[in-house]
Amino acid sequence: MTFPSQLLEFLKQSGVKGLAGPILIVMVLAMMVLPLPPFLLDILFTFNIAVAIMVLLVSMNALKPLDFSVFPTVLLITTLLRLSLNVASTRVVLLEGHTGPDAAGKVIEAFGHFLVGGNYAVGIVVFMILVVRNFVVITKGAGRIAEVGARFTLDAMPGKQMAIDADLNAGLIGEDEARRRRAMIAQEADFYGSMDGASKFVRGDAVAGIVILFINIIGGFIVGVLQHNLDMATAAKNYTLLTIGDGLVAQIPALVISTAAGVVVSRVTTDENIGQQLVRQIFSQPLVMMLTASILGALGLVPGMPHFAFLLLGTGLGAAGYWQMQRARRPVETPDAAATTSVSMEPPEASWEDVSQVDVLGLEVGYRLISLVDKAQDGDLLRRIKGIRKKFAQDIGFLPPSIHIRDNLDLKPNGYRITLKGAEIGSGEAYTGLLLAINPGNASGTLPGTATLDPAFGLPAIWIEAALRENAQAMGYTVVDVGTVVATHLSHLISIHAADLLGLQELQQLLEHVAKHAPKLTEDLVPKLLPLATVQKVLQRLLDEGMHIRDMRTILETLAKFAGQTQDPDQLTAQVRVALGPAIVQQFYPSSQELQVIGMDKELEYLLAQALQAGGAQQAIEPGLADTLLRETRAAAQKQEQLGLPTVLLVPSQIRDLLSRFLKRALPQLKVISHDEVPGFKTIRVTSMVGGRA
Numbered sequence: 001m002t003f004p005s006q007l008l009e010f011l012k013q014s015g016v017k018g019l020a021g022p023i024l025i026v027m028v029l030a031m032m033v034l035p036l037p038p039f040l041l042d043i044l045f046t047f048n049i050a051v052a053i054m055v056l057l058v059s060m061n062a063l064k065p066l067d068f069s070v071f072p073t074v075l076l077i078t079t080l081l082r083l084s085l086n087v088a089s090t091r092v093v094l095l096e097g098h099t100g101p102d103a104a105g106k107v108i109e110a111f112g113h114f115l116v117g118g119n120y121a122v123g124i125v126v127f128m129i130l131v132v133r134n135f136v137v138i139t140k141g142a143g144r145i146a147e148v149g150a151r152f153t154l155d156a157m158p159g160k161q162m163a164i165d166a167d168l169n170a171g172l173i174g175e176d177e178a179r180r181r182r183a184m185i186a187q188e189a190d191f192y193g194s195m196d197g198a199s200k201f202v203r204g205d206a207v208a209g210i211v212i213l214f215i216n217i218i219g220g221f222i223v224g225v226l227q228h229n230l231d232m233a234t235a236a237k238n239y240t241l242l243t244i245g246d247g248l249v250a251q252i253p254a255l256v257i258s259t260a261a262g263v264v265v266s267r268v269t270t271d272e273n274i275g276q277q278l279v280r281q282i283f284s285q286p287l288v289m290m291l292t293a294s295i296l297g298a299l300g301l302v303p304g305m306p307h308f309a310f311l312l313l314g315t316g317l318g319a320a321g322y323w324q325m326q327r328a329r330r331p332v333e334t335p336d337a338a339a340t341t342s343v344s345m346e347p348p349e350a351s352w353e354d355v356s357q358v359d360v361l362g363l364e365v366g367y368r369l370i371s372l373v374d375k376a377q378d379g380d381l382l383r384r385i386k387g388i389r390k391k392f393a394q395d396i397g398f399l400p401p402s403i404h405i406r407d408n409l410d411l412k413p414n415g416y417r418i419t420l421k422g423a424e425i426g427s428g429e430a431y432t433g434l435l436l437a438i439n440p441g442n443a444s445g446t447l448p449g450t451a452t453l454d455p456a457f458g459l460p461a462i463w464i465e466a467a468l469r470e471n472a473q474a475m476g477y478t479v480v481d482v483g484t485v486v487a488t489h490l491s492h493l494i495s496i497h498a499a500d501l502l503g504l505q506e507l508q509q510l511l512e513h514v515a516k517h518a519p520k521l522t523e524d525l526v527p528k529l530l531p532l533a534t535v536q537k538v539l540q541r542l543l544d545e546g547m548h549i550r551d552m553r554t555i556l557e558t559l560a561k562f563a564g565q566t567q568d569p570d571q572l573t574a575q576v577r578v579a580l581g582p583a584i585v586q587q588f589y590p591s592s593q594e595l596q597v598i599g600m601d602k603e604l605e606y607l608l609a610q611a612l613q614a615g616g617a618q619q620a621i622e623p624g625l626a627d628t629l630l631r632e633t634r635a636a637a638q639k640q641e642q643l644g645l646p647t648v649l650l651v652p653s654q655i656r657d658l659l660s661r662f663l664k665r666a667l668p669q670l671k672v673i674s675h676d677e678v679p680g681f682k683t684i685r686v687t688s689m690v691g692g693r694a
Contacts (some may be wrong), residue, residue: 001322008582013293018555024281025077028077028081028247029084031044031084031085031087031088031408031626035088035091036088036091036092038092038096038106038234038397041085041088041092041107041108042107043104043251044085044088044201045089045108046107047076047080047252048081048249048250049249049252049253051078051081051253051257051259052078052177052252052253052254052260053256054264055071055074055078055256055257055260056256056257056259056260058260059071059260059261059263059264060260060263061190062288064629065191065264065265065472066184066187066188066191067186068264069187069190069191070194071197071261071264072191072194072197075201075255075257075261076201078253078257079201079204079205079527081256082205082250082254083205083208084422085250086209086212086246089108089246090215090216090246091211091271093108093216093220093243093246094216094219094220094223095240096534100283103357107245108242108245108246108249109251112146112652116337117480118533120684124243124244125211126248126643127209127244127248127251128210130248130251130252130255131209131210132249135235139333141620142261147192150250153260153428153509154310155470155473155474156470156473157189158473158475158476159187159472159475159476159477159478159479160473161182161474161476162440162477162478162649163473163478163480164178164181164185164482165178166183166438166478166488167484168485169454169488173387173414174387174391175471189465191653192265195261195264195265197288204304204346205254209250209251209254212247213243213244213247215237216239216242216243216246217240217243219241219303219376219384220238220240220242221235221236221239221544222238223239223240223683230348231304238336238423245557247521256332261605269667272366275554282388284326285322286322286325287320287321288321289317289318289320290317290318290321290322290325291316291323292314292317293317293321294314295314295317295318296310296311296313296314296317297310297311297314297315297318300314330487345664351471352596358421359416359419359422360401360404360420360421360423360501360503361401361403361404361419361420361494361501362403362404362405362406362418362419362420362422363385363403363404363405363406363416363417363418363419363445363486364405364406364407364408364411364416364417364418364419365405365407365408365411365415365416366407366409366412366413366414366415366416367407367409367413368413368414368432369414369415369416369430369432369482369486370407371432372421372432372482372483372486373405380481380483381483381486381494382405384483384484384487384509385405385487385490386488387487388403388490388491388494389402389403390493390580391491392491392495392630394500395495395548395550396495396543396548396549396550397510397548397549397550397551397552398502398507398509398549399509399510400498400501400506400508401501401503401506401626403490409596410428410471414429414430414431414432415427416428416429416430416431416486417686418489418490419495420493420501423499425493425497426455426489426490426493427455428455428481428485428486428489430485430486431450431482432482433466433482434449434463434464434465434466434482435463435464435465435466435468435469435472435480435481435482436452436461436462436463436479436481436482436484436485437452437461437462437463437464437472437477437478437479438459438460438461438477438479438480438564439458439459439460439461439462439477439478440477441459441474441645442476442477443476443477444474444476444672445466445475446462447471447472447475447477448464448465448466448468449460449462449463449464449465449468450462450463453564454485455489455493456485456489456491456493459491462477464479498543498544499540499541499543500540501545502535502539502540502543504532504533507532507533507535507536507539510524510552510686511535512551514552514556518553518556521553521556521557521560522556524560525556525559525563525639526617529559529560529563529564530543530559530563530567534567534569535559536572537568537569538555538572539555539574540567541570541573542555542573542576542577542580544603545660545671547580547584547587548673551580551583554576554579554580555579556577558572558575558576558579559572559576559580562575570657571682573657574656574674575658577674578653578674578676579678580677581676581677581678581679582672582679585673585677585678585679586681588648588671588673589646591680593681593683593686594602594682594683595650595678595682595683595684595685596643596645596685596687597645597646597649597650597684597685597686597687598633598636598640598648598649598650598652598686598687598689598690599636599686599688599689600648600649600650600689600690600691601651601688601689601690601691603692604629604632604690605651605652605655607625608625608629608655608658608659609654610623611657612654612655613624613668621662622676627663628631628691629662629664629690630663631690632690632691633649633663633667633670634666634667636649636688636689636690637669637670637688639679639687639688640687640688643688644673645687646669647667647669647670648670648672648673649663649670649671649690650673650675650678650684650686651672651673651674651677652674653674653676653677654673654676656672658674659672660672662693
C-alpha cells in the first residue's frame with residue numbers, strides 16, 4: 001500500500017478531528033523556526049487570547065472535573081503555543097524594532113501603548129504583578145489542590161471499588177454500569193495526577209516570561225544602539241515598549257488559563273455549574289444580603305469615605321435582599337375549600353373490595369424512612385428495588401412478585417421490616433443522613449459513630465457522618481448510603497427465599513415466556529405429561545438448594561424424558577440435577593479442572609443407605625447416627641474452609657437428597673452433590689473426609 005493510500009485510509013478512520021492535534025503541534029513547532037510577518041503574529045496572538053477565554057468558559061460550565069478531562073493536555077498545548085509566540089515575536093522585535101512601535105504587529109503595539117499608556121516603567125511593573133500573581137498565587141494554589149486531590153483519590157480507590165462491587169452484588173447496577181464507574185474512578189486518579197504535573201507547565205511559563213522580558217530589553221537595547229545607530233533613549237523606549245507589549249499579550253492569556261485550572265480542581269462536584277452555585281449559595285440568602293447592605297450603608301456615612309459608591313451598592317443589595325424576603329413569604333396557593341367534593345357521612349356497604357390479600361413480598365418502613373420510598377420526594381429506594389427485581393430475574397431465571405411498600409407507625413422511626421406472605425423474614429434499622437461503613441475484614445482504624453452489624457450479612461459496621469466518607473474509604477471500609485443498606489438486605493433475603501417466590505402464577509408466566517422460543521416443548525409437557533404443581537415442586541427444590549433455573553430448556557426436556565417413568569418430584573429433581581450437572585459443578589468450581597471435595601467414608605455411606613431403605617418414605621436418620629454425621633461433617637467443612645476450598649460434599653446419588661435436607665439447617669454453606677452430577681471430563685480429589693481421613 002502506497003503512502004497516499006495509507007494517508008487516505010487514516011483520514012477515513014480518524015476523520016478531520018483526528019488531524020487537529022498533530023497539525024496544531026506541527027504549527028507550534030514551526031512558529032519557533034520559521035519567521036512570521038507582523039500580520040500573522042496579530043492573528044496568532046488573537047487566537048491565543050480566544051483559546052484562553054474558551055478554556056475559562058468551559059471550565060466554569062463543567063459540572064465535574066471529568067467533564068473537562070482533556071484540560072491537562074490543553075494546558076500543555078497552550079503553554080507551548082505561548083512559548084512559540086514568544087520566540088516568533090522576539091525574532092521580529094530584535095530584527096525590526098528600530099522601525100517603530102508597530103514593528104511586531106498591531107496587537108503588541110496596542111498592549112504596549114494602550115494598556116500601560118506608553119510608559120514602559122508602568123508596563124514593567126504591571127507585567128511583573130501579573131507574573132507574580134499567576135506564579136505565586138493562582139498556579140501554586142491550583143497545583144497544591146491537584147496534588148491533594150490526587151492523593152485522596154488514590155487512597156479512596158479501594159473503598160470506592162468495594163462500594164461498586166457491593167452495588168453490583170445487590171443488583172442495584174449492572175455489569176456495564178459497574179464497568180463505567182470503575183473506569184470513572186481510574187479517570188479521576190489520572191486526571192488529578194495529570195493536573196498536578198501540568199501545573200508545573202504554567203509555573204515554568206511564568207519564569208520563562210520573566211527571563212524573556214529581560215533578554216528582549218537588554219538584547220534590543222544592544223541591537224538598536226550598536227547595529228542601527230539609535231540613541232540610547234530611543235532604543236530603550238522602542239524595545240522596552242515592544243517587549244512589554246509582547247509580554248502582556250502572552251501573560252494575560254496565561255493568567256486566564258491558570259484561573260481556569262484553579263476553577264476546575266477547586267470546585268466541588270454538584271449538578272450545577274460555577275455560576276449557578278455562586279448565585280444559589282451566595283446571592284440567594286436575603287438575611288446575608290440585608291446585613292451586608294447595612295454594613296455598607298454604615299461605612300458610607302463615615303466622613304471621608306466615598307459615600308456614593310458605598311451607598312449605591314448598599315441600596316442595591318438591600319433592595320435585592322428585600323425582594324427575596326418578600327418572594328419567600330408569598331403564600332402557597334391551595335385549592336378552594338368550597339370546590340372540594342363533600343363526603344357522605346353514611347358508611348358504605350361492605351363488598352369484596354374490602355377483602356385485602358396478603359402481599360407476597362412486602363417492605364414496611366418507619367416514618368423517618370418514608371422519604372426513601374416517596375415518589376414525590378424522589379425516593380432513591382424505589383429505583384433500587386426495580387434494579388433488584390431485574391437482577392434477580394437475570395440471575396435466578398424468573399420474575400419475582402412486585403414488592404409492596406407501605407409505612408408502619410408500629411415500627412421504630414428508623415426501622416424497617418421485610419415480609420414474605422405476611423410473615424417477617426428480616427428487619428433492621430437505617431438512619432437517613434448517615435452512611436454505613438462496613439468492615440469487610442481488612443479495614444484499618446476505627447471511626448466515630450454508632451456501632452452495629454450489617455443487616456444483610458452480619459459484618460461489623462458503623463453508622464458515620466457523611467463528611468467521614470472519604471476517610472472511611474481510605475481505611476478500607478465499604479461505605480454505603482441508607483438506600484443501599486435496605487436494598488442489599490432485601491436483595492439478599494429474596495435470593496434466599498427464591499423457592500417461596502415461585503408460585504403457580506409466576507411459573508405460568510415463566511412457561512409462557514419459554515413458549516415464545518420453544519412452544520412445542522411446553523405444550524407436550526404441561527399438562528399432558530406432568531401437572532403444573534409437579535413442575536413447580538421440581539423447580540422449587542432446585543431453587544431451595546441455591547441453583548438458578550435459567551436453563552429452562554434443559555429442565556423441561558429432562559422432565560419430558562422421565563415423566564413417563566415417574567411422577568415423584570424428588571426423583572424428577574434428581575434426574576434434572578444430573579442433566580444440569582456441568583452447570584452445578586461450574587457454580588462451585590468456576591475454572592478448575594480438578595474438584596477438591598469433601599468425601600464420605602464407605603462404611604458411613606452404607607449405614608446411611610441402610611437407614612434410607614429402612615425408613616422408606618419417612619427417610620429418617622437414627623439419632624445417634626445423626627449426631628455423629630453432623631459432628632463429622634462440621635469438622636470436615638471447617639477444614640475445607642481453612643484450606644480456602646469450596647465446602648462441597650460428594651456422595652452417592654441415592655443418599656444425596658437425604659443428606660442435603662438433613663444438613664441444610666445446621667450447615668447452610670455446605671453444598672451436597674452426587675457422583676452422577678460430576679461431568680466425566682472433571683477429576684476428583686478428596687481433601688477432607690466425613691467418617692474417616694483424606
